[in-house]
Amino acid sequence: MNILITNDDGIYAQGIYKLACALDNIANIYVVAPDRQRSATGHAITMHEPLRAEKIKFFDKDFQAWAISGTPTDCVKLAIEALIPEKINIVFSGINKGPNLGTDVLYSGTVSAAIEGAILGYPAVAVSLADFKDVDYNYAAEFCMSLAKKILDNPLPEDTLLNVNIPNCKKETLKGVNITTLGVRKYKNSFIERIDPRGQSYYWLGGEIMDEKNHEGTDIHSIKNDAISITPIHFDLTKFDLIEQVKKWNIEIN
Template identity: 40%
Template structure:
């Protein structure tokens, strides 16, 4: 009789966030779950790791579940590193990160703590998925996400993933009956037009709040932004090789001898 899959669950919103509690519940239907997640919110940490201070792990019990859970003082990427090297007795069959409270579509994947955990797992050779719901509310309703999360995770467990590729999954903030299905997409070309709200403390020192608006520059109908706008779950395969391969031939025409 084959063993159940071992599934590592993590996130960037913190181990008590409703999104990860939903993800744990769904993953327990598919395999044996171990949770290693930050002890506090780590959103927009990108692929930061802790090197200038100590890391702490604490075995915790959050709800009525019997899955092993560990609260980590570090970043999402730290959580995966510690899980693989210090906690798990074998390599997990799947790592899932999320469900994030808010979008990680398009350029947001660069900043995302949720996706950094999935990418770290991918670097370790573990099939991985980052899940996000397009609702930033802490008390967001994740019920409509559950069946899509389960369906996508089951496919990865069954089919595996191409080498050095992980999945970035974003789910529209809609009732399940209003979601049209799942679309395999490319990342939309978009950016943030940023501003800083400059203020002063009572002592007269300047301080800043980062603000701005998201601008989609891509009108293609094969992008994650198009899919989400049109009520589909978007699935984007993401790689961590950042080489611009298409530029190598052009750069080789440059003269570096002058």
């Protein structure tokens, strides 16, 4: 079995290293990831400049690994279509430092990389550790290994991926695994204006999280209650139940 691993935190992040080490127990590992931090790039691809792929030594491992000058989505496309001759069985993206919950998946480079894997026809998983401080990836990596085995025995439908968020707590304190829906996460954006040495304004985007009413069954509720969240996602954004209503508008060419 061959597993492609990528992320958006960069190829030298601890999360991707721990994930690769765990999955090495069950598969041949290929690592193709950004050469630097590329968080919150969404599903961006590089079109107006060349992509550079540098084969590197991946920590203390002998995996085939490439550092890519582009986005997480670039990494998956380039890996599958140009770099790796073998058939890939699963695409893993992560382990991300910080959660990817609710509507934040639309911004996430981690999730977008997994979406690209699904678009290209491969089972795909995005994995995030839902914290930024004092993170311990060990159990999250162990969980990914068991999840990979489950996926091999239970193939995902086409155009589908799993978005996994794992609480940053000890294994003994976890409250189980919930199969969830996406919650709603919005931000009270705060742009901080500053002046550069030339007198020109520039802005830093901050933001205060405002979690909406996220009831039991959502990924946000699950994480808040120390349970692993697994959300099946598909990328057909069509609002099917609105099609007939819009047809009744009788929209015509003027």
